[in-house]
Amino acid sequence: xxxxxxxxxxxxxxxxxxxxxxxxxxxxxxxxxxxxxxxxxxxxxxxxxxxxxxxxxxxxxxxxxxxxxxxxxxxxxxxxxxxxxxxxxxxxxxxxxxxxxxxxxxxxxxxxxxxxxxxxxxxxxxxxxxxxxxxxxxxxxxxxxxxxxxxxxxxxxxxxxxxxxxxxxxxxxxxxxxxxxxxxxxxxxxxxxxxxxxxxxxxxxxxxxxxxxxxxxxxxxxxxxxxxxxxxxxxxxxxxxxxxxxxxxxxxxxxxxxxxxxxxxxxxxxxxxxxx
Numbered sequence: 145x146x147x148x149x150x151x152x153x154x155x156x157x158x159x160x161x162x163x164x165x166x167x168x169x170x171x172x173x174x175x176x177x178x179x180x181x182x183x184x185x186x187x188x189x190x191x192x193x194x195x196x197x198x199x200x201x202x203x204x205x206x207x208x209x210x211x212x213x214x215x216x217x218x219x220x221x222x223x224x225x226x227x228x229x230x231x232x233x234x235x236x237x238x239x240x241x242x243x244x245x246x247x248x249x250x251x252x253x254x255x256x257x258x259x260x261x262x263x264x265x266x267x268x269x270x271x272x273x274x275x276x277x278x279x280x281x282x283x284x285x286x287x288x289x290x291x292x293x294x295x296x297x298x299x300x301x302x303x304x305x306x307x308x309x310x311x312x313x314x315x316x317x318x319x320x321x322x323x324x325x326x327x328x329x330x331x332x333x334x335x336x337x338x339x340x341x342x343x344x345x346x347x348x349x350x351x352x353x354x355x356x357x358x359x360x361x362x363x364x365x366x367x368x369x370x371x372x373x374x375x376x377x378x379x380x381x382x383x384x385x386x387x388x389x390x391x392x393x394x395x396x397x398x399x400x401x402x403x404x405x406x407x408x409x410x411x412x413x414x415x416x417x418x419x420x
Contacts, residue, residue: 179221183228277408286375292384
């Protein structure tokens with residue numbers, strides 16, 4: 145199956161970890177920018193855009209409202225979009241509304257693609273943003289998006305226009321935690337990136353790492369196979385920081401887009417600003 149899909153070679157040999165970095169870290173221009181704020185389950189990302197170009201990304205676990213206020217002043221933004229999958233501090237909401245012309249991404253926010261989804265009110269905003277970004281980067285194409293976050297999301301975009309739905313499975317850390325929490329003796333593995341994961345595992349820790357990493361790889365192959373059976377010229381893209389363990393196995397198949405969600409959020413912001 146991997147050989148059958150090897151026509152996707154645009155990012156072959158390009159290290160995912162090398163492009164998952166802050167962009168233009170030393171940018172100092174005072175020209176107004178658009179600001180994207182993405183609040184996930186474990187991290188907050190803030191990104192600035194100018195003239196459709198991603199300038200800078202700052203990622204952090206926790207920041208005070210005063211620190212975020214300083215970042216907003218630094219970016220000098222006029223328009224902004226907020227995406228969140230969790231509750232937001234009311235003080236932060238007040239700051240954002242007072243400091244910015246801000247749009248909060250919700251299920252009813254206008255977007256430039258159509259959602260073919262039975263329960264759009266429950267559809268994660270990160271999945272929506274990923275779909276919009278896929279349509280931007282691959283107009284008119286059929287795309288399978290694999291997003292490695294707290295959960296792993298698989299989503300299909302057809303013809304660069306239609307979000308067709310997908311699948312959600314436990315993320316890597318969730319799998320390690322569940323094995324520890326739901327058994328009596330299996331250890332909690334938190335630094336799995338350094339564990340050996342080749343088959344067969346020669347210790348309990350290595351066996352657990354092998355089971356999770358090889359299990360996710362097999363899962364990815366299955367969803368790629370399913371999607372490829374429906375679309376002859378399928379493009380496969382990945383995002384999210386936990387893709388690194390799989391880059392070698394899928395380097396000739398999958399395009400790496402570490403800032404896919406942020407790019408999609410900016411597209412939604414532009415779409416709504418242009419509607420005004």
